[in-house]
Amino acid sequence: MRFSLICLLGLAIFSLARASSEEHLSEILRRLEKLENENKMKDEKIAYLLEKTKYCPQGGIEAQTQISPRTGRLLSNPIASGLLPAFHARLSRDLTNIGLGHPIVFDLEIVDTTHSYEPADGIFTVPVTGIYVFNWNLMTKETSGMDTTLTSSQGPLGDGFVSNADVWDNGGNLVMAKLTKGAHVWLKKVSSYGSFLHERFSTFSGYLLTETD
Structure with missing residues (x-):
């Protein structure tokens, strides 16, 4: 009887530890996915800003009339x-x-x-x-x-x-x-x-x- 109780207690502890581990792993995966999405959004924003500024003239009036090379x-x-x-x-x-x-x-x-x-x-x-x-x-x-x-x-x-x-x-x-x-x-x-x-x-x-x- 005592052995059965010990076995049941061990199984309960194992189940709780496994559930806690799975929950912890799920939380880590959620955080990784969130970071990945945030980095993707930042990369897209940086690429957009680089594309915009690539063709923007800098400086005064003369610079405003500078034209990027034609594509032929x-x-x-x-x-x-x-x-x-x-x-x-x-x-x-x-x-x-x-x-x-x-x-x-x-x-x-x-x-x-x-x-x-x-x-x-x-x-x-x-x-x-x-x-x-x-x-x-x-x-x-x-x-x-x-x-x-x-x-x-x-x-x-x-x-x-x-x-x-x-x-x-x-x-x-x-x-x-x-x-x-x-x-x-x-x-x-x-x-x-x-x-x-x-x-x-x-x-x-x-x-x-x-x-x-």
Whole structure:
């Protein structure tokens, strides 16, 4: 009888120790999974920030017009190929912490008939001399308006504004400009306020209206 009681007590102690060990192991696994997820999120954030800053000009006015190297996608003579330059791009995700004077990178290319827009840095390279039409629309969230300028290597082309309202708001502009072949065009933030753009409703477009000498 005593031996049976000792055996039962031993089994109970073993079961409790095993349960405690399994619970401890489960807790360790949960912590490891949490750390892994946190590290993954940090890695993604670092990669995103590196990609953003890679194409951001640094310094003063002259630096703001620096352009990252083109990818060589431009066609030598798109008009002769029967293609009229036109592009349309939007954000693939919400943008936050947009730097003053930095290009706004619309990284999701929807249309680009002559491979003249670069989604890696948000810059359009004029493929032929002519009169171009550009349009942009930006959506901001509450109390986060934005003041923007469409600029080029030939100088500013036009301004756009989204009100710093208590509700979600959108705004932009439509600009027509005569540009020479090889000119660069991009949109940038020009006031300190505003740090958010909604992905689906923030777009940037342009097309050739007519070729000129």
